[in-house]
Amino acid sequence: MPACVLAYSGGLDTSVILGWLQDEGWDVHCVYVDIGQPGEDKQAILKKAQDCGAKSARIVDVTEELCRDFAFPVLKAGAKYESIYLLGTSIARPLISKVMLQVAREVGATAYAHGATGKGNDQCRFQLAAEALDPTVQMIAPWRIKAFRDRFPGRTELIAYCEEKGIPVKATSAKPYSSDENCLHVSYEAGDLEDLSVAGVDVVDFTMGVSPQEAPDKLEEVTVGFEKGVPVSINGQKLDAKDLVEKANELAGRNGVGRIDMVENRFVGMKSRGVYEAPGMTLLYEAHRMLEELTLDRDLMHLRDQLSPIVAEMVYYGLWYTPKLDALFAFTDKAQEPVTGEVTLGMYKGNLSARRRSSPNSLYDAEIASMEGGGSYDQDDATGFLRITGLPSRVQGTVTPRSY
Incomplete structure (x- = not known):
């Protein structure tokens, strides 16, 4: 029998897909990719796959790699999709x-x-990454x-x-929305959120932190340390990438940081509404930008800001996995030194x-x-600077005067 690997979550969709693939004549190897999904009994999910006839089933924990090699390079680039979304799901898919x-x-x-649908972005992220890494792979997207x-x-x-197949599932009524979680964020969409007259923050049961209204009525300070654009410490404590993100989530989450509600443009062409929470990454993005204000040359910072939306897109x-993004990340590495x-x-x-902020650079x-x-700036120098800068405007104004 031919063999395939299945990205397996243990939920209703992938449970059915496991059975359907077997009906279609495949040996199925189930893989639960651990990217920091909270609150799941991973061993129970593994056992369920085995009980349902999977040829093999395994958990692969890549949470540290997700933070270190995927989230932090995007953070260094200052990339936010459509100026808002911190790309938590997008980063994890490749x-x-x-x-x-x-x-x-x-x-x-x-x-x-x-198990990605034919309407969403995830099908694109899964398949484009797979084809770049192994062009011979056969993609099976049942939906x-x-x-x-x-x-x-x-x-x-x-x-x-x-x-019929004896596959255990929680056959409860559908939630008023669907969610996707990892250590970077939680995204919420579909269901009641498709109605733009509904306030998303009232519908969603947030899991990573409290609402701003419920946050303490007292300012809390946090210090984030960076090396070459990479966050390396919180409150003076050096941490690995995964532990640092988790600590940032804890601190920012209890202060109501990092909730957004947006209508975004999907890759497939439609607009969709999403609610997101990313307390830790919101904190890290803000701290990173504040440090860049001290350390990046004006023209370099402005060029980086022009490239950030391209990285995000x-x-x-x-x-x-494209040469263009490789080149953009290489630029970012140099710019962040x-x-x-x-x-x-x-x-x-x-x-x-x-x-407060400080940097040796x-x-x-x-x-x-x-x-x-006083000081070391001579204001008289500005006269010549402005005369030279204004020369093209003076010439243009003589040739084609503007009305005012």
């Missing part, structure tokens, strides 16, 4: 595909199956196969199939504010910037 192909090579599988959709048009048919679309130092922020009811010179008399 790593999941990498793991799936590594397992496929180990077990001799020729195909890779996943893009008409015969599968005809057989399982809705949740009722999925549950009935599980009952490529990550969102799933174009991780001076971004070393510490930033202290104040957290208060969902807000972040600068308290600071370009801020109080004597030059001072509004007081």
